[in-house]
Amino acid sequence: MLNHRTTEDVPIEADVVVVGSGLSGALVALSLLEGPMPPQSVVMLEARELCSGATGKNAGHCKPDIWRGFNHYAELFGAQEALKNERETWEAAVRFVKQHGVDCDLWVGKTLDVLMDETSLKEASLSFEAFKAAGGDPTPIQATADPEEAEKAVYAWDASTLHPFKLGLNLQTWTPASSITGTDNRWVVHTERGCIKTPTVIHATNAFAATLLPETETAIIPTPHMCDRVYPPASFSGIYGLKHSYAVISTKGLYSINPRSTSDGAILFGGTIRNMGRQLVTTIHGAGSLETASTKYLSSARCQESPARIFTCSPALAKLVNGSDWADVNLPDCFRVTRERLSKATP
Numbered sequence: 001m002l003n004h005r006t007t008e009d010v011p012i013e014a015d016v017v018v019v020g021s022g023l024s025g026a027l028v029a030l031s032l033l034e035g036p037m038p039p040q041s042v043v044m045l046e047a048r049e050l051c052s053g054a055t056g057k058n059a060g061h062c063k064p065d066i067w068r069g070f071n072h073y074a075e076l077f078g079a080q081e082a083l084k085n086e087r088e089t090w091e092a093a094v095r096f097v098k099q100h101g102v103d104c105d106l107w108v109g110k111t112l113d114v115l116m117d118e119t120s121l122k123e124a125s126l127s128f129e130a131f132k133a134a135g136g137d138p139t140p141i142q143a144t145a146d147p148e149e150a151e152k153a154v155y156a157w158d159a160s161t162l163h164p165f166k167l168g169l170n171l172q173t174w175t176p177a178s179s180i181t182g183t184d185n186r187w188v189v190h191t192e193r194g195c196i197k198t199p200t201v202i203h204a205t206n207a208f209a210a211t212l213l214p215e216t217e218t219a220i221i222p223t224p225h226m227c228d229r230v231y232p233p234a235s236f237s238g239i240y241g242l243k244h245s246y247a248v249i250s251t252k253g254l255y256s257i258n259p260r261s262t263s264d265g266a267i268l269f270g271g272t273i274r275n276m277g278r279q280l281v282t283t284i285h286g287a288g289s290l291e292t293a294s295t296k297y298l299s300s301a302r303c304q305e306s307p308a309r310i311f312t313c314s315p316a317l318a319k320l321v322n323g324s325d326w327a328d329v330n331l332p333d334c335f336r337v338t339r340e341r342l343s344k345a346t347p
């Protein structure tokens, strides 16, 4: 797929233009094309190579937050919203990979949160107790505070690791969208190779969203992130390899350990601890319409949980494009992207 251009010229019009070929753009395009009202034509513009943004560089750790963030989200959005956790979206990701036979070395097993200090332990335990008290189902989560087994405490639940994947449609790589002009239902997407007229534009540009949508500048903040691939020594390989994925948590941040035990045996390390290097990711999840019925907007990200979130946000966005109401797309209300909410966002 290197340098791929499905047609020599950029089409002059399309039913839908998706800007960005990462996981978000790919899944929303696929959801539209496989949906009940498939558009006649979908053009995907990609400024660089296919999936060359965060999607092509990530560690593939698909670790749904099913309780850890409960208190934080409850404080922001209320307990009922916070209970809508990511387990369902992680299940959707695993189902998708199996149904489509995606060759991505899917691993499903236990992921462990390892709490390294008293502060993190207290925070986790408060969140877990509040999650249960609000009606959250603790059965998928195994907790242990046995010092023989854990530094301070360990919480374990199901998660996955995987690799990025491919798709097919009119893809135009090395064709950045430089601007979008027009009004509802009559948009013109400008590129150096020509313009495309379309009623619907989907922004799936992740960290670069503000280039085309300046109004997202305060809501979508590109944040440095990196992961390292390490080939372990013999003492941590083969039958001695890591059997789980991990988040090691302390007051310094979260460090993720993600072994590719079903493929090349490499271990991917990454996290939110400062001074670890830089790649661009953003800090917003959601789907929504920025104009009344035409320009749709989607962005998603944040290192640990995004594949799980994208697997519900992108299909939901496809439904919105096809005219569904917000109430029918089954996303937490706090994921709803509107102009009004964007204008209230502060960095």
Ligand SMILES: Cc1cc2nc3c(=O)[nH]c(=O)nc-3n(C[C@H](O)[C@H](O)[C@H](O)COP(=O)(O)OP(=O)(O)OC[C@H]3O[C@@H](n4cnc5c(N)ncnc54)[C@H](O)[C@@H]3O)c2cc1C
Residues within 6 Å of the ligand: 019, 020, 021, 022, 023, 024, 025, 045, 046, 047, 048, 049, 050, 051, 052, 053, 054, 055, 056, 057, 058, 059, 060, 061, 062, 063, 175, 176, 177, 178, 204, 205, 206, 207, 208, 209, 211, 212, 225, 226, 227, 258, 270, 279, 280, 281, 299, 300, 301, 302, 303, 304, 305, 306, 307, 308
């Ligand atoms: C180093 C690293 C490690 C990560 N590890 C994990 C992990 O283990 N688990 C996890 O869940 N998440 C991880 N992530 C985050 C995850 O990869 C991203 O959240 C996810 O891939 C975002 O997908 P996306 O489609 O929204 O954005 P992207 O994949 O960034 O795609 C956006 C695309 O838009 C294109 N684009 C931008 N502007 C334009 C324009 N004007 N015209 C045309 N094209 C444009 C870009 O070139 C890019 O290809 C990691 C990220 C990084 C950087």
